[in-house]
Amino acid sequence: MTRPTESATQFESLLILGGGGLVGTQVAKRAATDLRPKRIIVATLYRQEALDTIADLKSEFDEVEFVGYYGNIFLRGRPIPVEEEVDLPSPNQQKSDPEVRKGLFSDIYHDFDQAYRESFLVRLIHETEPAAIVDCVNTATGISYQDVFLASDIVSRGLNELREFVGDAGASARSGGEAIEFPADRFHAFGSDLENLLISISIPELILHARLLYRAMTEKRTHVYVKVGTTGTGGMGLNIPYTHGEDKPSPTLMTKTAIAFAQTGLLFLMARTANGPIVKEVKPAAMIGYRDIEFSAVRGNQWKKKDGRLVVERDAYVLYETREQSLDGTFDTMPQPDEFEELTNDNGSKKTLQLAAVNTGENGMFTRGEFEAITHTGQMEFITPEEIAHDIVLELRGSNTGHDVIGAIDSTIMNPTYKAGMIRHVAIEELEKLEAETSTPSIALGQLGPPQLAKYLYESHLFHIEFQTLSRLLGENDESAPSGKDLSALFFERLKSDPLRETITSIGIPILHPNGEKIWRGPSIKIPAFNPKNHKLELTAESVDLYATKGWVDLRPSHMEWWIQMFREMRQSTEGPGSKRSSERLTRAAYLKDEIRIGEVVAWIFNNRIDPAGHRIK
DSSP, X not given: OOOOOTTSOOOSEEEEETTTSHHHHHHHHHHHHHTOOSEEEEEESSHHHHHHXXXXXXXXXXXXXXXXXXXXXXXXXXXXXXXXXXXXXXXXXXXXXXXXXXXXXXXXXXXXHHHHHHBHHHHHHHXXXXXXXXXXXXXXXXXXXXXXXXXXXXXHHHHHHHHHHHHHHHHHHHHTOOOXXXXXXXXXXXXXXXXXXXXXXXXXXXXXXXXXXXXHHXXXXXXXXXXXXXXXXXXXXXXXXXXXXXXSSOHHHHHHHHHHHHHHHHHHHHHTBTTSOEEEEEOOOSEEOOSEEEEEEOEEEEEEEETTEEEEEEEEOBOBOOOOOOOSSOOOOOOOTTTSOBOBOTTSOBOBOEEEEEEOGGGOEEOHHHXXXXXXXXXXXXXXXXXXXXXXXXXXXXXXXXXXXXHHHHHHSOOOOHHHHHHHHHHHHHHHHHHHHHTOOOOOOSOSSOHHHHHHHHHHHHHHHHHOBHHHHTTOSSOOOOOHHHHHHHHHHHHHHOTHHHHHHHTTOOEEOTTXXXXXXXXXXXXXXXXXXXXXXXXXXXXXXXXXXXXXXXXXXXXXXHHHHHHHHHHHHTSOSSOTTOGGGOSTTOOOOSBOOHHHHHHHHHHHTOSSOOSBOO
């Protein structure tokens, strides 16, 4: 047994996504040795992967509790403990299920809250509450290799069929008046093809995945998240000779790279979000290998006929009798698994392809020739999973390996500058001068950020024109402070005749009356957003509150009371640490002016009172 070192960093629990893979297994071993976690959770796609990995780990580390779950992290479902045996279809088979497609479509394009409740990944994080997560799942491959290009071509051809049919039907209807119906089976097939296309578009699914992951980790206080990413091409360029079995150049492989770096961008944002986990990413830029060298039946993705449908399944390659075909006429690429005769062994069993090969985990089996070519100097070459796991554990411990991609981006991007800070004041002074000359306030257009920004700016402007300073508003100069009801009536009366009302409503920001029963509005409304297929919405007290919070100028007394509380907290923030003139007082938590400056008021709210937090941390 390998005993953990005494000086190691202590983690209560570590969740390894893709824990049955090459890198995931080595991360578990290195973490058990160096980090001394009380519990390591191994999450895999299939049950057997988790069982084999946990059995291997338990034989080496009896001081760590190993727990296993299996299932698809990109879909809905409950995390299945390895103790339960459930027949789980492959990802391709799952997505061929109409109910699964319907749920995924809704999750990606419609109801995020339901997606969050039903997500396998979210439920796994909620159930295990890991202090740290190492994500070894090849997200870029899983999302990009749904082949949006093939799906688009299929839908395009279906559309052409439909257009031709509708054209013929229209001509018949004009000439003979007969009603002609599109065949139901072709219509349903086209609907399925269209659904497949929409859920195979990579970026929306990646964004959903990142949002689910971030929210779950934030809610469960995950301390650190390390992603094992990919360059998509093993460190090579657009000239890569190695793809996943498709022709070169491969748009699908390029999609994998695009998604891999899109995910890096999302992780970069995640790492700059307040109250979230520490986020890191390592990107191996070579082939990762290897697990074993063996002589065995070789497995791979193959076309099979099931229930009259062609499906792709990963299975041992079966050898078939060769046929000769003439090249005149048409050439049909349709897989024909039932049309060719399977070769058999002497005992009558199917003859499968068996040879000596290198097992490289998720990348599959490589023959000697393939392995020799891909690892040759100047080609993709390779890196071992143990080396990757070593750096991952160092990053988990807080060491700087120099291989954290997020840290590298942080160190090379261009940040705010001193000159820009100086010019800011010049620009603001010029704007104020033009405002005074034209007697036209410059408040908000609603084009920057969510409508909530414009809403807050216009509301704070009402306070500015009526009170100018915090002292007057809060009654600090022997003046009586107004109540929320007083402010509500005051602002309502002003907007009855102020041209500002038309400015606000014309840019799409409604104004909610003090009684909450009516609004002033213009021809369009930003919140709720217009949906041509769903534009008549039922209004409830809850929905009005939601819309008012997100993008309506809210004149109700309760909201005025909220503003009074905000201004009180701004005033209290000046009583910070240090002396009255200390630089220590200049923080995002401080509002150091007495004047109500609308931009700075809203920035203070975004810095201190928005949930989730809306300030920059780097």
